[in-house]
Amino acid sequence: MGKLKNNMNNKYVLDSISKLCLFMTIVMLMTSCVDKFLPDDLDSLGVDSRFTQTDYRPVLGRNTLMNNNFNAGNASQPLTFKIINIRKMNGDPAKELTENFPVQVWKKPYLGTEKSLEEIENKRTIENQPLFDIREHNGAFEMWAAANSSFVRTAPDSGYVFDVEVSNSGGRRYFTDMRLTPMKERPYEPSNLDETTGGATQPFVRPTSVSGMRGHRTSNFLGTSNIEVYFRKVVDENGNNIGDGNSIKFLFKDSLNSPIDPNKFALTDWDNLMHGFNMEKTDEYVKYQVAYPIPLIPYETKYTTVDGTRAHLNFRYERLGFGNRREEASLVFDFAIFEKGDWEVIFRFAQERPKFENE
Incomplete structure (x- = not known):
């Protein structure tokens, strides 16, 4: 009788252990499945992010970098910036600012110690760029000098309106109705x-x-x-x-x-x-x-x-x-x-x- 009781106790213990193992296995599988479908940790794109300047007035005919104009606030880095929907005041697309034009860019640093024109010119090259652009990861705007920019609207014309998309892995925000009013060339x-x-x-x-x-x-x-x-x-x-x-x-x-x-x-x-x-x-x-x-x-x-x-x-x-x-x-x-x-x-x-x- 005692032997039978011991066998029953052992069976109960084994059954309990088996059920515990099965439970643990199910929990692990469920955790694994949940982890599989959870998104990666997302960056934040805070509501305190903002452009500190929304109206830009570069002078045509010269390369102009308009920087230190974005406050990232609590947004996680890196951020990606993109100009979208640049348009004239009547809503027509501003193709003159989005199409590529030949501009001169530096491929090697200028130091001020170059000994000839040839040495300087060998550090520069011609690339096709939009006349108005934004640097991808810092939000600085750049107006490029073109050989001829007479087709660009300048003050006193009201100029252009554009939007900027700012994004990171946490999402994206749009900053709308920013202004670009180029000024006439002053050589x-x-x-x-x-x-x-x-x-x-x-x-x-x-x-x-x-x-x-x-x-x-x-x-x-x-x-x-x-x-x-x-x-x-x-x-x-x-x-x-x-x-x-x-x-x-x-x-x-x-x-x-x-x-x-x-x-x-x-x-x-x-x-x-x-x-x-x-x-x-x-x-x-x-x-x-x-x-x-x-x-x-x-x-x-x-x-x-x-x-x-x-x-x-x-x-x-x-x-x-x-x-x-x-x-x-x-x-x-x-x-x-x-x-x-x-x-x-x-x-x-x-x-x-x-x-x-x-x-």
Whole structure:
């Protein structure tokens, strides 16, 4: 009888163990199946993500990067940005901004130490790009310079409207009715051209600074208001470049438009005045072979301003004043030219020319 009872107990234990094992197996299978059909961990795309700027006004004719314009908030990275539905104000598609055009891009970094035009041009190539685009993973907008952008609507026209899709593995959001209002081309800066009409507001601009420079007739110190700076692109009667479109010439004129010998600016570091090549200096002008635009990119070099956005010129000379006192004079001009060509930059001393002679 005891033996039978033990057998029954053993059978009960075995049955219990078998049922437990079966239960555990079912639980494991169910867990496995559930895991199989659960999605991967999703990134978040928070409602606090936003563009900090929604109205863009790039100037045509120059490469313009509009960055630091998106606040990701709590959104998980990386994000993917895409411009969609860019259109004119009447709702028509803006094909002029979505079709590809040949633009110049860098395939190797520009350093500011290149020794020839060929070395610079070997770092650039032509690619087909939409004129207006967005960088895929940071949301920065880019307006490319095209050889001809006259077909793009500019202010005072109301311009364009577009939407942006921002996505990650957690989903996507749409930012709608953003504005693009391009401004008319201004081939050089500082500019005397109105940003809306494109017409000249005056014939010239002023230099950046003048110091220690006395007038020949009065011996009074000259200031920026005494000097006019003219930009002139040399073209034929059809508006075409006369040369190869890779030169810049600096000229100095007195109030009667007679030439002033640039050699009189004797302290000028002509060899390092700008990133140019094959300098040609005469008693009427100084000419360089250059690559355009000037500066080539917004990057600080020894030829540019601190922020790298403009070329930095410093024309210098010295003379002996009264009491054999040394006087050093300086004419500084910070500028940019965005349009390829054979350019002349003319410095005209409108009231009186500088005094170069010793007392």
